[in-house]
Amino acid sequence: MKKFFRILMWCLIGAIFIGTFVYLFMKSSPKKETFELVSPSVGTIERNTVLTGKIEPRDEIEIKPQVSGIISEINVEEGDMVQVGDIIAHIKVVPDEAQLSSALSRIETAKISLDDARVKHERNQLLYDKKVISREDYETTATTLAQAKAELSAAQDAYSIVKEGVSKNNAKESNTLVRATITGLILDIPVKVGSSVIQANTMNDGTTVATVADMNNLIFEGKVDETEVGLLSVGQPMEISIGALPDLKLNAVIELIAPKGTETNGANTFEIKAAINVPQGQTLRAGYSANATVNLSKAENVLTIPESVIEWHGDSTFVYVLTDTVPEQKFERKHITTGTSDGIKIKVDSGISKDDKLKGAPIKK
Numbered sequence: 001m002k003k004f005f006r007i008l009m010w011c012l013i014g015a016i017f018i019g020t021f022v023y024l025f026m027k028s029s030p031k032k033e034t035f036e037l038v039s040p041s042v043g044t045i046e047r048n049t050v051l052t053g054k055i056e057p058r059d060e061i062e063i064k065p066q067v068s069g070i071i072s073e074i075n076v077e078e079g080d081m082v083q084v085g086d087i088i089a090h091i092k093v094v095p096d097e098a099q100l101s102s103a104l105s106r107i108e109t110a111k112i113s114l115d116d117a118r119v120k121h122e123r124n125q126l127l128y129d130k131k132v133i134s135r136e137d138y139e140t141t142a143t144t145l146a147q148a149k150a151e152l153s154a155a156q157d158a159y160s161i162v163k164e165g166v167s168k169n170n171a172k173e174s175n176t177l178v179r180a181t182i183t184g185l186i187l188d189i190p191v192k193v194g195s196s197v198i199q200a201n202t203m204n205d206g207t208t209v210a211t212v213a214d215m216n217n218l219i220f221e222g223k224v225d226e227t228e229v230g231l232l233s234v235g236q237p238m239e240i241s242i243g244a245l246p247d248l249k250l251n252a253v254i255e256l257i258a259p260k261g262t263e264t265n266g267a268n269t270f271e272i273k274a275a276i277n278v279p280q281g282q283t284l285r286a287g288y289s290a291n292a293t294v295n296l297s298k299a300e301n302v303l304t305i306p307e308s309v310i311e312w313h314g315d316s317t318f319v320y321v322l323t324d325t326v327p328e329q330k331f332e333r334k335h336i337t338t339g340t341s342d343g344i345k346i347k348v349d350s351g352i353s354k355d356d357k358l359k360g361a362p363i364k365k
Contacts, residue, residue, distance in 0.1 A: 035329060036360035037322060040305045045340045045347045047296045049231075051272060053222025055242065055288040057213035058275075061182050064206040066175040068198040069093040071191055076210065078189055082180040088210050089178040091197060103159035110152035117141070117148040184214040187286055218276045218284060220252050220292055223269040231296045232257055238274055238294045245288075252276045252292065297340045304345045309358045310338070320359035321352060331359045 073090040076082060121141040128138040188211040191197060200206030220240055224232060232254060240250040256273035263269075274292065278284060311318040317338050320331035336351030352358070 034363045035331075036363055038306060038309050038358040038360040040303050040348060040352060040354050040356060040358070042301055042354065043304050043345070045299045045302060045304055045342055045345060047298070047340050047342055049224070049228050049294050049296055051222035051224050051238075051292040051294065053220055053272070053290055053292065055218055055240075055276070055284055055286065055290050056221050057184075057187075057215055057286050058217045058219050059182060059184070060187070060211060060213040060286070061184075062208040063088060063178060063181060063210045063212060065089075065091055065178050065197045065199050065209055067091055067093055069176065069196070071193050071195045071197060071209070074189065074191075074193055076186050076189070078186050080186045081184070082186060082212060083183050084180055086180045087177050088180055088186075089191075091176045091178065093176060103155070106155040107152070107159055110148065110155040114145075114148040114152050117145040121145045178209050180210075180212055182212055182214065184212045187211045187213050213286060215284065215286070216278060218278055218286075219255075220272075220274040220276055220290060222272045222274075222290075222292055223264070224257075224272050226261055226268040226270065228296065229257065229261075229270045232272070232294060236294060238292045240274075240276060240290050240292050242284075242288050242290045248282070250276050250278070254294075299340045299347050302339070303348045303352075303354060305348055305352075305358060306360075307341060307344060307346050309360055310336075310346065319352060322357040322359065329359075 069091040071089055072092040074088070075090075076086075076088050082088065121144070124133060124138050124141045127133045128135065189209070190211075191207065191209055195207075197207035197209060198204060220238075234254055234257060236254045238252050238254065240252050242248055242250070252274040254272060254274045256271075258271035261268040261270045272292075305319070309319055311320075311333075317336050318333050319336055321334050322329060323332045324330040334351055337349040339347035339349050341347070
């Protein structure tokens with residue numbers, strides 16, 4: 001019985017030893033990797049770039065007063081449509097004391113001149129009726145009287161302009177009336193009734209009473225990186241998408257590429273402007289954030305492969321083509337020439353055919 005247990009024990013020890021040896025041998029033997037096989041396909045490759053920007057009116061006009069004073073009345077609100085010549089606001093003029101004094105002095109002088117001219121003309125009227133003076137002398141005083149009346153009227157009108165900003169002879173065209181200079185939509189009214197405003201001069205740009213824009217003539221303003229600006233051209237189409245209106249797609253055409261770039265966060269960018277085709281009845285607002293998609297290049301019916309199967313070496317590109325599957329997969333490294341890429345797939349110009357099988361990602365067991 002003891003002999004039996006001794007034999008059994010040695011058999012177990014032998015089995016453990018053989019099992020350990022086999023395990024270590026299997027562990028140390030190299031594993032055979034299997035790779036996915038990728039087939040080239042015929043398709044279309046498009047390279048697009050996306051520009052970020054916003055929607056702006058082409059003509060955005062700041063309406064400024066022609067006289068300084070205080071806003072006494074505002075006739076419009078933001079969002080109203082106005083036509084050329086419509087009255088936007090009224091200005092009450094605050095007269096300058098020196099100019100007011102000068103205007104009063106001019107009136108007094110004109111009155112004195114008028115009284116003197118009237119007396120002389122009345123005297124000459126009597127003398128002329130008695131045939132004492134010639135007709136020429138009579139007409140001279142008559143002309144002087146008419147000139148004195150005209151000067152008094154002009155002095156009184158000048159006083160009215162200085163005091164009230166309104167000409168008595170042409171009240172409808174008064175400088176105190178702020179009028180729209182274009183037909184469009186009121187975007188902003190930065191002043192209120194009672195606000196002081198000043199007219200534009202050499203020392204000041206003047207106070208903006210309202211901002212008016214033609215919302216039927218819109219443009220896209222965006223920026224493009226210096227690495228892609230050379231691929232754009234004036235007249236190139238683009239598609240505009242607006243964040244606030246996700247279902248709306250607009251067509252636009254590039255009309256300006258800035259000749260000079262600006263540095264933004266360490267990168268040079270160039271300004272792009274494109275004319276937008278606004279559909280009939282569609283309402284857009286100035287300042288909408290928008291993205292513009294531009295097609296930089298396109299290749300149709302070309303041989304394409306995923307970029308993930310390519311091995312890059314400097315300016316050269318290589319792929320591994322399947323040559324055998326028995327007893328294991330074997331691949332041959334081949335040089336290929338490539339073209340347009342969309343970031344996922346790339347065009348193959350030469351080096352492989354449609355029937356080749358390419359080495360892909362390893363298959364995990």
